[in-house]
Amino acid sequence: MSFTEPAGRPGTTDYQSPQSGSEPWLNLAADIDSEVARYFLVSARCGCFMQAARSLNVRSTLLRKQLAQLEQQLQRSLFSFQGSHLSLTREGQQLQARLITLAHERKLPVIEQPLIRLAVAESILHDILGRDLIALLRRNASLRLEIIALDSEMSLRAVSADIVLWLAAGDTPNPGPTFATTEARCLARIEYLPHIAKRYSRVTTRPQTQDELADFMLVQWQHDRRVEGFRPWNALVEGRLAGVVQTHAYELMLEMIRCGGCIGLLPTYMARFDRGVVALPGLFAEPMQLHAWLAVNADSQNTPEIKALADLIQQTFNERHEWFQP
Structure with missing residues (x-):
């Protein structure tokens, strides 16, 4: 059982379809580790790193480290702050849509807690x-x-x-x-x-x-x-x-x-x-x-x-x- 920091009020960001077609870098989404992909999707859904860490039952420092490594892997900035609110960049919205599609295709199971x-x-x-x-x-x-x-x-x-x-x-x-x-x-x-x-x-x-x-x-x-x-x-x-x-x-x-x-x-x-x-x-x-x-x-x-x-x-x-x- 992990013990992590309490979170602030979560926020959400709706995906907006990009004007252009699919970009080549999005093909890398299929190679993203499933756990890292889950970290990204939960963070995007919660709009708050601390709330996402609570939901995932991991420390927020580990979560942010994994997401920073993901940004380096893709050479894209995925998150941005607007005041105290966490939101997805254009590339983050594109990656979110691609990972959701892949998750449905893979039918990843929900990890059941005892x-x-x-x-x-x-x-x-x-x-x-x-x-x-x-x-x-x-x-x-x-x-x-x-x-x-x-x-x-x-x-x-x-x-x-x-x-x-x-x-x-x-x-x-x-x-x-x-x-x-x-x-x-x-x-x-x-x-x-x-x-x-x-x-x-x-x-x-x-x-x-x-x-x-x-x-x-x-x-x-x-x-x-x-x-x-x-x-x-x-x-x-x-x-x-x-x-x-x-x-x-x-x-x-x-x-x-x-x-x-x-x-x-x-x-x-x-x-x-x-x-x-x-x-x-x-x-x-x-x-x-x-x-x-x-x-x-x-x-x-x-x-x-x-x-x-x-x-x-x-x-x-x-x-x-x-x-x-x-």
Whole structure:
């Protein structure tokens, strides 16, 4: 898996037929290496070297080097810049038309990329991994990635994936995936506490006991009802006869804490992720925590793209190790 620079907005250039007939130098098109021809055609279509490099999954420096050598081989200038916009010269348009014709004649196959299936706990996907995955896709436009959000133990046991990232209580990865995997790696221990938005509470009026929570509405993500490690919080919510909201959407729960004046259970790293919320320690004597586990499908563990993605996930957690400190 290559890692290349993000690209600017792509542009396109329509081919305009030249006034004169076919020129002798165009006969050299048949001898152009198929990979170099693909580099040229994708660059012409994208109107941007960086975007073309992303689509081809190569470094932009390599792409531009190959195209410069092509111009030397043909003794023709193929590209020109009009401000920041990349366009084809007259000779470039002629070569594009000839290569497209040859490609149809040769019926060159599209290079299929392996499908990578990533199953990840929904809260981890939203809070920790989402931004790095987006950055990965920006750098690798040809990647084929299926992202499966895990929102329950049932979905974890039913999923089939190449890489699995899940949350489990205790010091073991169970319950975990039902298919054969590599040995599970513990990425982090995540502590959980009730949180409230700073805008809805002053320091002196924030609840310090469970009795004081009676003046606040509670919000619970439905997934958390089935988490054994959250027993103290779940018992409090289930005992409520009023002033409680339960939702199946993780993002909606976050919005109700941020903007609805609710108190909800969140990982303690949330204060680093969102400066607008603050934890409420001391409400429960029993700690609430989960461990994040990573495993790779035993049948996929030697695939380079899957190994690279697993390493990226490990690196993401390593870079945020301070988030998981007590």
